[in-house]
Amino acid sequence: MPTYRPGPVSLALAVLVALFLLMPLLAVIPVSLTPSRMLTMPTGELSLRHYRSLIEDPRWLDSILLSLRIGIVSSILSTALALTFSLGVWMFQPRFTAALVGFVLLPMVVPPVVSAVTLYFLLTSVSGLTSYFGYDTWLGVAMAHSVMTVPFATVLLLVSLSQLDRRIDLAARGLGASVWERATRVIMPNIKFGIVTAALLSFVLSWEEIGVTLFITSVNAITLPRLMWMGLRDNIDPAIAALSVILIIITVLVLIARSLITRRNASA
Amino acid sequence: MRGTLSDRMGAALLMAPLLLFLILAYAWPFLGVVKWSFTLPTPGLGQYHALLTDELVQSVFIRTLRIAAIVTVVSVTAAYAITVVWVRGSPVQRVLAEFCILVPFWISVLTRAFGWVALLSNRGLINTWLQSIGFISEPLTLVRNEFGVIVGMSHFLIPFAVFPLASAMRSLDERVLLAARGLGSSRMRTFWTVFVPMTRSGIIGSALITFVFSLGFFVTPAILGGGRSVMIAELIYLRIFQSPDWGLGAAISVVLVVFVGALMALLFRYVKPKQLV
Numbered sequence: 001m002p003t004y005r006p007g008p009v010s011l012a013l014a015v016l017v018a019l020f021l022l023m024p025l026l027a028v029i030p031v032s033l034t035p036s037r038m039l040t041m042p043t044g045e046l047s048l049r050h051y052r053s054l055i056e057d058p059r060w061l062d063s064i065l066l067s068l069r070i071g072i073v074s075s076i077l078s079t080a081l082a083l084t085f086s087l088g089v090w091m092f093q094p095r096f097t098a099a100l101v102g103f104v105l106l107p108m109v110v111p112p113v114v115s116a117v118t119l120y121f122l123l124t125s126v127s128g129l130t131s132y133f134g135y136d137t138w139l140g141v142a143m144a145h146s147v148m149t150v151p152f153a154t155v156l157l158l159v160s161l162s163q164l165d166r167r168i169d170l171a172a173r174g175l176g177a178s179v180w181e182r183a184t185r186v187i188m189p190n191i192k193f194g195i196v197t198a199a200l201l202s203f204v205l206s207w208e209e210i211g212v213t214l215f216i217t218s219v220n221a222i223t224l225p226r227l228m229w230m231g232l233r234d235n236i237d238p239a240i241a242a243l244s245v246i247l248i249i250i251t252v253l254v255l256i257a258r259s260l261i262t263r264r265n266a267s268a
Numbered sequence: 269m270r271g272t273l274s275d276r277m278g279a280a281l282l283m284a285p286l287l288l289f290l291i292l293a294y295a296w297p298f299l300g301v302v303k304w305s306f307t308l309p310t311p312g313l314g315q316y317h318a319l320l321t322d323e324l325v326q327s328v329f330i331r332t333l334r335i336a337a338i339v340t341v342v343s344v345t346a347a348y349a350i351t352v353v354w355v356r357g358s359p360v361q362r363v364l365a366e367f368c369i370l371v372p373f374w375i376s377v378l379t380r381a382f383g384w385v386a387l388l389s390n391r392g393l394i395n396t397w398l399q400s401i402g403f404i405s406e407p408l409t410l411v412r413n414e415f416g417v418i419v420g421m422s423h424f425l426i427p428f429a430v431f432p433l434a435s436a437m438r439s440l441d442e443r444v445l446l447a448a449r450g451l452g453s454s455r456m457r458t459f460w461t462v463f464v465p466m467t468r469s470g471i472i473g474s475a476l477i478t479f480v481f482s483l484g485f486f487v488t489p490a491i492l493g494g495g496r497s498v499m500i501a502e503l504i505y506l507r508i509f510q511s512p513d514w515g516l517g518a519a520i521s522v523v524l525v526v527f528v529g530a531l532m533a534l535l536f537r538y539v540k541p542k543q544l545v
Contacts, residue, residue: 004445006352007455013349018368024383031386041396081286088282111484113501114521122297147293179278208376211486228378244379251374
C-alpha cells in the first residue's frame with residue numbers, strides 16, 4: 001500500500017529545525033571542558049576541573065542534596081493528593097467533575113509568574129508562625145512545588161484510570177469489597193505504571209523548577225536550579241556547563257531506557 | 269447508583285484532600301494577591317490607573333506582545349516542519365525526529381538558556397567561529413537583546429507547539445493525500461492546498477498555546493535579554509523584589525491572568541482539550 005511520505009524539501013527543513021533544537025545542548029559540551037575560569041571555548045588543552053568542582057565545592061553538593069530532598073517530599077505529597085482525587089473522580093463520578101478537575105488544573109494553566117506571586121504571598125503570610133515553614137524554607141519550597149506539579153500528576157492518573165476496564169471494579173463491588181479494598185487491591189495495582197510515572201514526573205518537575213523557586217527563596221533554600229540561576233546572572237561559571245552536560249546525559253539515557261521499555265512491553 | 273449517601277461521602281472523602289490543599293495554598297493566596305492590587309500602597313484603583321498611564325509598563329506590555337507574536341510564528345513554523353517528519357516520515361526518520369523533539373523538551377529551561385548563552389555570547393561558539401574564519405572582526409551582539417530572547421524562547425516552545433500539530437496530522441485521512449497525488453497534483457500543491465488546510469485546528473491550537481506560554485515567560489528573557497528587553501513576567505519580579513511596589517506587581521499579575529483566561533476561552537471555542545496533547 002502506498003503511503004504519503006514527506007518530500008525532500010520537507011526533510012531538509014526538518015533537518016534544519018532538528019539542528020536548531022540540538023545546537024544549544026551540544027554547545028555546552030566544549031564549554032564544560034575549558035581549562036579557563038571564564039566561559040570560553042577551550043583553545044588547545046581540555047580539562048575536567050569544572051566537573052571536579054561540582055563534587056568538591058560544597059555549594060553545589062548542598063544544593064543537589066536539597067533539591068533531591070525537596071523533589072522527593074513534594075513528589076510524594078503531590079502523587080498522594082492526585083491519587084486520592086483521581087480515585088474519587090473515577091470511582092464515584094460525582095457531579096461537577098469537569099469543574100473540579102478544571103480547578104485542580106489551574107496551576108498548570110495560569111502563567112507561572114502569577115503562581116509564583118501567589119505562592120510568595122502565601123509563604124510570606126505564614127512565615128511568622130513558625131521558623132520551619134514559610135518564605136525561604138525547604139518545606140515551603142516543597143509545598144509550593146507540590147502545588148505546581150499536582151495538576152500534571154492528576155492528568156497522568158486520570159488518563160491511566162480512563163484506560164482501566166470498569167468491569168473489574170464492578171466485579172469487586174458485586175463481591176462485597178469495600179471502597180478501601182476496591183481502591184487498594186483492585187484499582188491501584190492496575191494503574192501501578194501510571195502512579196510511578198506521576199511520581200517521577202512530579203519529581204523531575206520539582207527538580208528543575210525555577211520560576212516559582214526564585215520568588216520564594218533568598219539565602220537558605222538554595223535549590224540546584226536556584227544556584228545555577230545565580231551563577232548565570234552574575235559572572236558565568238563554567239561549572240554550570242559541566243552540570244548541564246551531566247543533566248543532558250541523564251535525560252538522554254532515561255529517554256532511551258523508557259523507549260526500550262515501552263517497546264518491550266508493546267512486543268510482549 | 270450515582271446518588272447514594274455512602275457514594276457521595278466516599279467521593280467527598282477522596283477528593284477533599286487535594287481540593288482543600290489547593291484552596292488553602294492556591295485559591296486563597298491568589299485572592300490575597302488580588303487584594304494587594306487594590307490596597308497597596310493606598311486603597312483604590314490607583315495601581316490599575318498606573319497600568320494605563322505608566323509609559324514603562326506600557327512599553328513592556330507592547331514588547332511582550334510583539335515578542336510573543338514573533339515567537340509564535342517562528343515556533344509554529346519550525347514545529348510544523350519537524351512534525352511532518354515525526355508523523356509521516358519513514359520509521360527511522362520518525363525515531364530521529366522524536367529524539368530531537370523529546371530531548372530538549374525534558375531538559376530544564378535553565379540548561380537550555382545556558383546553551384544559548386554559550387553559543388551566542390560575545391566569546392561564544394558562533395562569534396569565535398565567525399572570527400576565526402575571518403568573516404567578522406568584531407563580535408556580533410546576539411544576546412542581551414531581543415534577538416537572543418526570541419531565539420531562546422522559540423527553542424523552548426517548539427516541542428510544545430509540536431503536540432497539537434502532531435495530533436492534527438495523525439488524525440487526517442491519508443487517502444485524501446494519496447488521491448490528490450494520484451490525480452496529478454504536485455508535492456508542493458498537495459501540501460499547501462490539501463495537507464495544511466486539513467491541519468488547521470492543530471495550527472490554531474499550537475499557535476494559541478505558544479502565544480499564551482510566551483506571555484508569562486520569565487527565565488529565558490531574564491537570562492538572554494540581560495535586563496535590556498524586559499517582558500511582563502520579569503517586570504512583575506522587579507516590582508516585587510527590586511523596587512518594592514507589591515501593589516503594581518499584583519495588578520500586573522491580575523491583568524495577565526485575565527488576559528490569558530480570555531485567550532484560553534477563545535482557544536477552547538476552536539479546539540477540544542484532547543486535540544492539544
